[in-house]
Amino acid sequence: MALQSFFRDSPPLVLEQQHFQALLDALRARGYRLIGPTVQDDAVVYDDVESVDDFPTGWMDTQSGGTYRLESGGGETLFGYTASPQSWKRYLHPPVLELWKALRTNGTYRVASADPPPRLAFIGVRPCELHAIAIQDKVFLHSEFVDPHYQARRDNVFIVAVNCGQAGGTCFCVSMNTGPKAAAGFDLALTEVVDGDLHYFLVEVGSERGADVMRDLPHRPAGEGEIEAADAILTNTAASMGRELDTNGLKELLYRSYESPRWDEVAARCLTCGNCTQVCPTCFCTTIEDVTDLTGSEATRVRKWDSCFTMDFSYIHGGSIRYSAKSRYRQWMTHKLATWVDQFGSFGCVGCGRCITWCPVGIDITEEAQAIRDGSGAAK
Amino acid sequence: MQRDHKPKLAVWKFASCDGCQLSILDCEDELLAVAGEVDIAYFPEATRAVARGPYDVSLVEGSITTEHDAERIHQIRKQSKFLVTIGACATSGGIQALRNFRDVDQLVKAVYATPGYIDTLDKSTPIADHVFVDFQLRGCPVNKYQLVEVLSAYLNGRKPNTPSYSVCVECKQRGTTCVMVAQGTPCMGPVTHAGCNALCPAYNRGCFGCFGPMETPNTAALSAWWQKLGMNAPDIVRAFRTFNAYADAFRKESEVYEHPHHQG
Known part of the structure; x- marks a missing residue:
C-alpha cells in the first residue's frame, strides 16, 4: 500500500514551527485528547493542551538532587525543559483506578465496569520515557497475564516523541542507553531546531498513523544541513549529561553487595516517603482497596499506586518483612539495577533522573551505586 | 444491609476544640446515611437526646488533662464495645500538649486571673495512654471522608482504608x-x-x-x-x-x- 511505504525508510521531514498548531489540530480531528507540557505550580507538568499557546515557550529548568527550579529564558523554544515532575505513567497506569463496582439491589447484585478510557495523544514524550513505556509494556502486556486496564489505555495512545535539545542536571540516559534520541516506539519523533530566525522541527515518522497525520500537515523533505543541525543538537545533549551511572557488571555488583555498609549510610538519610517510586516512570506496583458505602449496597474495587517504601507493602501475617529503611532502599535500588534484569531482561531504570530530583533530601541513585562500587560506606 | 439491630453510636468529648465533632456534622449528605445506619445514642454537639449505654461504637474526641477526665474515660471504655479516637488531641495530646514542655503551674499563674480555680494535670495525654483503643483516626481535624470510611468499614465488617504512609x-x-x-x-x-x-x-x-x-x-x-x-x-x-x-x-x-x- 502506498501509505505503508510512505514512512518506511523515508527521509526526515521538516515541519515549520508556525505549523505546529496544525499537528495539534490534526490529532484532535482524529478524536484524540491531547496531553502535553504546561507550566503549572512552578514546574512543567503534563496536562491537557489545546493550542501551542499552552506549551512552555521559553521555559527552562535546572535540576539537582532534591531541587527543581523553573525559569523563563525568554526564548522561543517549545521543548526547552527537561524531565517533568511526573512521567506519562499517570495516564497509562493511573495512580487511582476504579476497577469495578458491585451494586446490590433486591437481594441480588450486578457488577458495573468502569468507563472505557479516552483516546490520548502524548505530545513531547522524551526518549527515556519511550523506553520507560516499553518497560511497562513488558510488565503489563508481554507476560503470562495481560493487564486489560493498561492495555485499553496503551492501545489507543498516539505518541509524539521529542528528542532532547538539552540534558537536565540529573539526567543520565546516555549511561542507560535510552537517549537523547528516540529510536523506536513513537508515531512521530521531533527534534526542535531554533537557529536565529529559523524555528522548525525535524520529523521522523515511526508508524502508519504518524504518516497519516503528516499527510495533513504542510511539510517538506529535510535538507542535509537541517539534518546535520538536528544531529549536532543531540550530540551536544549527549555530551552534557548531568549524571552518569557505570553499568559495567552492575547487576553482579549489587548481588554481591547485600551487606555493603553503604546501605546503612543511605538509610540514615532516606525518609521512606516513597517519592522515588511514585515519580519513577517504570515503577508499577499497586495495592487494592475495597471500598463500601455505609448502607452496604455498593462496593468498589480500587487499584492505587503502592510503594516498596511503605510498611504495608511487605506486610504478611505478623508484620512487615522490610521493617528497616535499609532493607527498603536496598530492595528498591537492587530491583531497579539488578533483579529487574533477571525478571524482565533490562534495567528498571531509564536514566530520567526523577528519583534524584524529586527525593525531598536529594538521595542520588548514581551516587549510591558508585559508592557501593567503591566499597565505601562513608558519605561523600 | 440487614442487621439484627442498628449499632448504637456515642460521641464523647474531652479536652478539645470540638472541630472533629464538627467534621461529623460536616459530613452533610453522608450524615443522613450515617443516621440511617446507626442509632446516635449520645452526641451532645448534635442532639440533647441521650440513650443509655452500652454502646457499640464510641468516637472519642480530645485529650486527658484533668483527674476527672482520667476517670471518665475508663467509664466510657467500659460502656463501649469498639472505641475509636478521633483527631490529634485524642491520638497524641493535641495542641494543648505544648504545655507538656513547660512547668504547668507557671503557665496557670501567667494565664489565669485566679489560678486557684484551676485544677489540671501536668500533661495533656492521648486517650491510648489511659485505656485500650480499638482504632485511631488521625488529623486536626479528622478528614470527614476518612471518618465515614471508618464507620463504613465497621458497619461492613472490613478493615478501614486509612494508609499510614507519608x-x-x-x-x-x-x-x-x-x-x-x-x-x-x-x-x-x-x-x-x-x-x-x-x-x-x-x-x-x-x-x-x-x-x-x-x-x-x-x-x-x-x-x-x-x-x-x-x-x-x-x-x-x-x-x-x-x-x-x-x-x-x-x-x-x-x-x-x-x-x-x-x-x-
Whole structure:
C-alpha cells in the first residue's frame, strides 16, 4: 500500500514551527485528547493542551538532587525543559483506578465496569520515557497475564516523541542507553531546531498513523544541513549529561553487595516517603482497596499506586518483612539495577533522573551505586 | 444491609476544640446515611437526646488533662464495645500538649486571673495512654471522608482504608508538584501520616503535620535538609511543635533542636 511505504525508510521531514498548531489540530480531528507540557505550580507538568499557546515557550529548568527550579529564558523554544515532575505513567497506569463496582439491589447484585478510557495523544514524550513505556509494556502486556486496564489505555495512545535539545542536571540516559534520541516506539519523533530566525522541527515518522497525520500537515523533505543541525543538537545533549551511572557488571555488583555498609549510610538519610517510586516512570506496583458505602449496597474495587517504601507493602501475617529503611532502599535500588534484569531482561531504570530530583533530601541513585562500587560506606 | 439491630453510636468529648465533632456534622449528605445506619445514642454537639449505654461504637474526641477526665474515660471504655479516637488531641495530646514542655503551674499563674480555680494535670495525654483503643483516626481535624470510611468499614465488617504512609504519596497520586523540591518551601509531608489527601501542598503550602508522624518517620534526615533550606533551630522546634507536638517522633525531634548544644 502506498501509505505503508510512505514512512518506511523515508527521509526526515521538516515541519515549520508556525505549523505546529496544525499537528495539534490534526490529532484532535482524529478524536484524540491531547496531553502535553504546561507550566503549572512552578514546574512543567503534563496536562491537557489545546493550542501551542499552552506549551512552555521559553521555559527552562535546572535540576539537582532534591531541587527543581523553573525559569523563563525568554526564548522561543517549545521543548526547552527537561524531565517533568511526573512521567506519562499517570495516564497509562493511573495512580487511582476504579476497577469495578458491585451494586446490590433486591437481594441480588450486578457488577458495573468502569468507563472505557479516552483516546490520548502524548505530545513531547522524551526518549527515556519511550523506553520507560516499553518497560511497562513488558510488565503489563508481554507476560503470562495481560493487564486489560493498561492495555485499553496503551492501545489507543498516539505518541509524539521529542528528542532532547538539552540534558537536565540529573539526567543520565546516555549511561542507560535510552537517549537523547528516540529510536523506536513513537508515531512521530521531533527534534526542535531554533537557529536565529529559523524555528522548525525535524520529523521522523515511526508508524502508519504518524504518516497519516503528516499527510495533513504542510511539510517538506529535510535538507542535509537541517539534518546535520538536528544531529549536532543531540550530540551536544549527549555530551552534557548531568549524571552518569557505570553499568559495567552492575547487576553482579549489587548481588554481591547485600551487606555493603553503604546501605546503612543511605538509610540514615532516606525518609521512606516513597517519592522515588511514585515519580519513577517504570515503577508499577499497586495495592487494592475495597471500598463500601455505609448502607452496604455498593462496593468498589480500587487499584492505587503502592510503594516498596511503605510498611504495608511487605506486610504478611505478623508484620512487615522490610521493617528497616535499609532493607527498603536496598530492595528498591537492587530491583531497579539488578533483579529487574533477571525478571524482565533490562534495567528498571531509564536514566530520567526523577528519583534524584524529586527525593525531598536529594538521595542520588548514581551516587549510591558508585559508592557501593567503591566499597565505601562513608558519605561523600 | 440487614442487621439484627442498628449499632448504637456515642460521641464523647474531652479536652478539645470540638472541630472533629464538627467534621461529623460536616459530613452533610453522608450524615443522613450515617443516621440511617446507626442509632446516635449520645452526641451532645448534635442532639440533647441521650440513650443509655452500652454502646457499640464510641468516637472519642480530645485529650486527658484533668483527674476527672482520667476517670471518665475508663467509664466510657467500659460502656463501649469498639472505641475509636478521633483527631490529634485524642491520638497524641493535641495542641494543648505544648504545655507538656513547660512547668504547668507557671503557665496557670501567667494565664489565669485566679489560678486557684484551676485544677489540671501536668500533661495533656492521648486517650491510648489511659485505656485500650480499638482504632485511631488521625488529623486536626479528622478528614470527614476518612471518618465515614471508618464507620463504613465497621458497619461492613472490613478493615478501614486509612494508609499510614507519608503525605508525599497523596501528593504524587493527585499530581501536586512537590513544594519543597520546586520552591524550597519546608514541608512536613515526608514525615507526616497521610489522610488529608495532601491538602496544603495542593494550595502551595508546606504540610503542617496535622495528621502526626507517618509509620516510619525519619525526622532527623528531614531536619538536616531543612537546615540546608535555611531553617534555624527555633524554626525547626516550631515546625514539630504544633497539633501533634507530643507524638513521640515529633516530640523527640523538637527536643533535639530546643537545646542545640545537645545535638550529637
